[in-house]
Amino acid sequence: xxxxxxxxxxxxxxxxxxxxxxxxxxxxxxxxxxxxxxxxxxxxxxxxxxxxxxxxxxxxxxxxxxxxxxxxxxxxxxxxxxxxxxxxxxxxxxxxxxxxxxxxxxxxxxxxxxxxxxxxxxxxxxxxxxxxxxxxxxxxxxxxxxxxxxxxxxxxxxxxxxxxxxxxxxxxxxxxxxxxxxxxxxxxxxxxxxxxxxxxxxxxxxxxxxxxxxxxxxxxxxxxxxxxxxxxxxxxxxxxxxxxxxxxxxxx
Amino acid sequence: xxxxxxxxxxxxxxxxxxxxxxxxxxxxxxxxxxxxxxxxxxxxxxxxxxxxxxxxxxxxxxxxxxxxxxxxxxxxxxxxxxxxxxxxxxxxxxxxxxxxxxxxxxxxxxxxxxxxxxxxxxxxxxxxxxxxxxxxxxxxxxxxxxxxxxxxxxxxxxxxxxxxxxxxxxxxxxxxxxxxxxxxxxxxxxxxxxxxxxxxxxxxxxxxxxxxxxxxxxxxxxxxxxxxxxxxxxxxxxxxxxxxxxxxxxxxxxxxxxxxxxxxxxxxxxxxxxxxxxxxxxxxxxxxxxxxxxxxxxxxxxxxxxxxxxxxxxxxxxxxxx
Numbered sequence: 001x002x003x004x005x006x007x008x009x010x011x012x013x014x015x016x017x018x019x020x021x022x023x024x025x026x027x028x029x030x031x032x033x034x035x036x037x038x039x040x041x042x043x044x045x046x047x048x049x050x051x052x053x054x055x056x057x058x059x060x061x062x063x064x065x066x067x068x069x070x071x072x073x074x075x076x077x078x079x080x081x082x083x084x085x086x087x088x089x090x091x092x093x094x095x096x097x098x099x100x101x102x103x104x105x106x107x108x109x110x111x112x113x114x115x116x117x118x119x120x121x122x123x124x125x126x127x128x129x130x131x132x133x134x135x136x137x138x139x140x141x142x143x144x145x146x147x148x149x150x151x152x153x154x155x156x157x158x159x160x161x162x163x164x165x166x167x168x169x170x171x172x173x174x175x176x177x178x179x180x181x182x183x184x185x186x187x188x189x190x191x192x193x194x195x196x197x198x199x200x201x202x203x204x205x206x207x208x209x210x211x212x213x214x215x216x217x218x219x220x221x222x223x224x225x226x227x228x229x230x231x232x233x234x235x236x237x238x239x240x241x242x243x244x245x246x247x248x249x250x251x252x
Numbered sequence: 253x254x255x256x257x258x259x260x261x262x263x264x265x266x267x268x269x270x271x272x273x274x275x276x277x278x279x280x281x282x283x284x285x286x287x288x289x290x291x292x293x294x295x296x297x298x299x300x301x302x303x304x305x306x307x308x309x310x311x312x313x314x315x316x317x318x319x320x321x322x323x324x325x326x327x328x329x330x331x332x333x334x335x336x337x338x339x340x341x342x343x344x345x346x347x348x349x350x351x352x353x354x355x356x357x358x359x360x361x362x363x364x365x366x367x368x369x370x371x372x373x374x375x376x377x378x379x380x381x382x383x384x385x386x387x388x389x390x391x392x393x394x395x396x397x398x399x400x401x402x403x404x405x406x407x408x409x410x411x412x413x414x415x416x417x418x419x420x421x422x423x424x425x426x427x428x429x430x431x432x433x434x435x436x437x438x439x440x441x442x443x444x445x446x447x448x449x450x451x452x453x454x455x456x457x458x459x460x461x462x463x464x465x466x467x468x469x470x471x472x473x474x475x476x477x478x479x480x481x482x483x484x485x486x487x488x489x490x491x492x493x494x495x496x497x498x499x500x501x502x503x504x505x506x507x508x509x510x511x512x513x514x515x516x517x518x519x520x521x522x523x524x525x526x527x528x529x530x531x532x533x534x535x536x537x538x539x540x541x542x543x544x545x546x547x548x549x550x551x552x553x554x555x556x557x558x559x560x561x562x563x564x565x566x567x568x569x570x571x572x573x574x
Binding site for chain 1: 302303304324325327328332334336337338339340341342343347350351352354355356357383399
């Protein structure tokens with residue numbers, strides 16, 4: 001058992017190192033959210049009025065959504081590194097080691113969750129820039145939520161990756177996936193005054209609950225009961241990681 | 253005692269029989285070579301022995317553990333170097349090695365000294381902190397061999413260890429393999445389609461073709477069994493020499509004579525000729541190569557040179573790409 005933990009640690013460290021060695025990735029992970037907040041937030045906020053009076057500032061409203069968007073996009077996309085490892089042969093080194101397949105998946109999920117978390121924290125620091133304030137006591141909970149969102153979508157991404165042989169096929173599938181999940185998540189618009197068909201779709205989107213929980217922790221407002229948010233986010237994460245591990249085990 | 257016991261191993265993918273009932277044993281400290289053309293079933297066999305593929309039928313025991321029942325024990329007792337590179341090129345040599353130590357749960361207290369040892373063994377100590385993407389093909393191979401040794405395996409699998417490497421690098425890799433046998437008494441199973449590689453390295457050779465082992469013995473035994481020595485004589489009067497010697501032929505004024513064990517028969521042949529007054533100008537003995545053995549067993553060359561050239565380019569690209 002201890003040997004499995006050590007393997008998980010080794011694999012996780014590798015993922016972190018790989019992330020930071022790809023300079024362009026680190027760079028874009030900081031600038032992309034900034035563009036979202038500055039251009040999208042300011043631009044749309046300038047001409048948008050909320051029908052209810054909970055929010056006065058659109059940039060503040062969209063801020064938790066931008067964090068969630070980045071965690072989500074990076075995590076689900078990171079499923080690709082299973083395929084990259086296969087393509088460059090490193091997967092065989094892990095498969096032939098005396099460790100369980102589950103450890104490989106868990107190591108990758110942990111390592112990539114950590115890098116997503118770093119990215120999330122960097123965006124969180126931008127709050128100062130946009131004059132968004134929240135109780136500092138919330139920070140550990142925010143971090144925990146960010147970790148859960150990352151791990152959940154990493155699980156989903158890896159599960160999807162096990163069905164593909166090539167990087168290209170996977171990326172096509174992910175592109176198909178990313179837009180609807182993001183748009184329906186309530187990251188960009190409030191979801192309490194929607195027509196019933198759209199409201200139903202947003203409730204089926206797991207990211208909705210992650211965005212809602214972050215918004216609760218950062219802005220103090222949420223559409224659902226935060227307890228429900230926590231339950232859905234934790235449930236989703238546990239579910240996808242288990243399914244990913246099973247799918248990976250089956251395929252290899 | 254045999255480190256590896258393979259009994260009637262079969263593996264088919266749908267209707268294709270990749271491995272069709274092979275059996276062999278490898279003794280402690282031996283270098284055993286599976287020799288055969290591309291597609292003969294070498295890599296499939298090695299993958300089964302390394303528990304990456306499940307056999308369709310037959311028994312395979314590695315270091316006393318059954319590959320089906322005890323795959324985790326098998327994995328921790330073997331080291332393996334794959335035909336295709338399996339390093340993380342973004343990491344440094346050291347990082348690749350320490351990751352391997354973690355995957356195989358090498359005792360923490362020994363990890364650092366073992367990493368230094370294996371790097372020393374393959375002469376990469378000075379490249380310790382360089383990212384592997386900056387390595388040449390030969391350096392990558394050496395690092396992979398080093399990596400395969402960190403967890404002190406009882407047996408090392410090398411799948412085409414010198415495929416795609418230039419001749420100079422190949423002979424260096426051969427040196428390292430022989431050093432492993434001499435200094436570490438390592439049991440090694442290697443696959444190759446290079447005759448000279450098998451001749452130079454292997455104590456025992458299993459020649460494999462179409463999923464079957466068609467010959468299994470030491471290299472010298474295989475060659476001696478073949479009536480393949482050719483004595484080539486340059487004489488003043490080849491016409492009469494051919495008449496004197498049975499089974500000889502005249503090629504462009506030179507006498508070719510096929511015999512078994514030419515070294516022992518040479519004196520006899522020479523005295524026979526000189527008694528009849530034939531003057532001998534020069535004598536040449538051509539020993540059969542493993543290629544001749546393969547040729548006589550299957551009626552075909554182990555590889556045609558043209559395909560091999562393409563292979564070489566392809567594999568160079570594989571090793572130097574990305």
